[in-house]
Amino acid sequence: MKTKAPSYLTSAKTMYAALTILKKNGGSMPIRVLMREIEKTVDLTDWEKEILENTGNIRWQSNMHFTSVDYVRAGFLIKKKGTWTITPEGEEALKLGPEKLRDLAWERYNAWYRSKEPAGQEKPEVRTEEENDPAKETMIELETLEERAANGIREYLKSKNPYEFQDLVAALLKAMGYYIQSVAPRGKDGGIDIVAYVDPLGAQTPRIKVQVKHKPDTATGAADVRALLGILKAGDIALFVTSGSYSADAKHAASGGDKFIRLIDGDEFIDMWQEYYDKMSDDDKNMLPLKRISFLGNNE
Numbered sequence: 596m597k598t599k600a601p602s603y604l605t606s607a608k609t610m611y612a613a614l615t616i617l618k619k620n621g622g623s624m625p626i627r628v629l630m631r632e633i634e635k636t637v638d639l640t641d642w643e644k645e646i647l648e649n650t651g652n653i654r655w656q657s658n659m660h661f662t663s664v665d666y667v668r669a670g671f672l673i674k675k676k677g678t679w680t681i682t683p684e685g686e687e688a689l690k691l692g693p694e695k696l697r698d699l700a701w702e703r704y705n706a707w708y709r710s711k712e713p714a715g716q717e718k719p720e721v722r723t724e725e726e727n728d729p730a731k732e733t734m735i736e737l738e739t740l741e742e743r744a745a746n747g748i749r750e751y752l753k754s755k756n757p758y759e760f761q762d763l764v765a766a767l768l769k770a771m772g773y774y775i776q777s778v779a780p781r782g783k784d785g786g787i788d789i790v791a792y793v794d795p796l797g798a799q800t801p802r803i804k805v806q807v808k809h810k811p812d813t814a815t816g817a818a819d820v821r822a823l824l825g826i827l828k829a830g831d832i833a834l835f836v837t838s839g840s841y842s843a844d845a846k847h848a849a850s851g852g853d854k855f856i857r858l859i860d861g862d863e864f865i866d867m868w869q870e871y872y873d874k875m876s877d878d879d880k881n882m883l884p885l886k887r888i889s890f891l892g893n894n895e
Contacts, residue, residue: 606662611693617681669703677742753811760809766879770871800830808837817844
């Protein structure tokens with residue numbers, strides 16, 4: 596039997612661990628958090644933990660980033676701005692085990708690679724894992740830049756105090772076209788931090804009652820979600836915004852009742868801030884300023 600290359604074995608076990616961890620934790624996770632979880636659960640060799648001289652990156656992490664492109668092309672994984680999400684097909688494919696899953700991802704990537712040339716033209720050769728792959732290298736470079744940008748925004752957001760984050764949420768709602776009736780002052784707020792209306796006078800329903808929690812390293816639980824639902828009145832809907840994440844139980848609590856509540860986590864808040872940034876006043880933009888930069892990409 597042919598001996599498996601060390602890079603193959605590393606990619607097989609780390610990517611299988613990554614997808615398994617994602618499945619157990621609600622499906623999505625920032626890559627920086629996912630990497631920490633993999634280090635806790637995977638038995639990594641000294642060779643895999645070496646620092647690469649040419650890049651300064653850890654070998655197993657560099658290997659996993661490069662290999663992850665195959666899993667994306669295979670339909671097992673979605674990567675967006677530093678967050679990885681397992682797909683339903685990826686969850687099902689975990690039944691194959693690490694090496695068979697790796698083989699299938701590699702097979703599907705090569706099928707995509709060979710399909711890039713128009714009909715009638717010579718198909719590109721299938722590459723081995725050890726060869727350079729310009730398509731992968733470009734994709735990884737762009738993903739790395741996106742990840743660094745997203746992490747920079749997250750760290751800036753993390754540096755804000757709870758009242759500054761509350762003001763950011765109010766600014767976002769204004770940019771989305773809502774009218775802010777009140778923002779809670781420092782001190783107890785009775786569970787409501789922001790009240791917003793859909794019209795200037797507040798004569799129309801629904802009234803939007805917003806709970807804001809600035810806990811970037813914490814998953815908000817179901818108890819907080821139920822507490823917000825418990826103070827809603829007729830004509831109210833709830834919006835819960837956290838700079839962190841939500842537990843699986845919190846998501847279930849939000850979707851299981853007859854009252855409407857929308858959960859927005861830290862990553863989605865950043866996405867929405869970017870989406871509505873151009874509609875904000877200069878003062879509001881300056882609370883979380885952004886610089887747009889364009890890179891040459893593709894439509895793949």
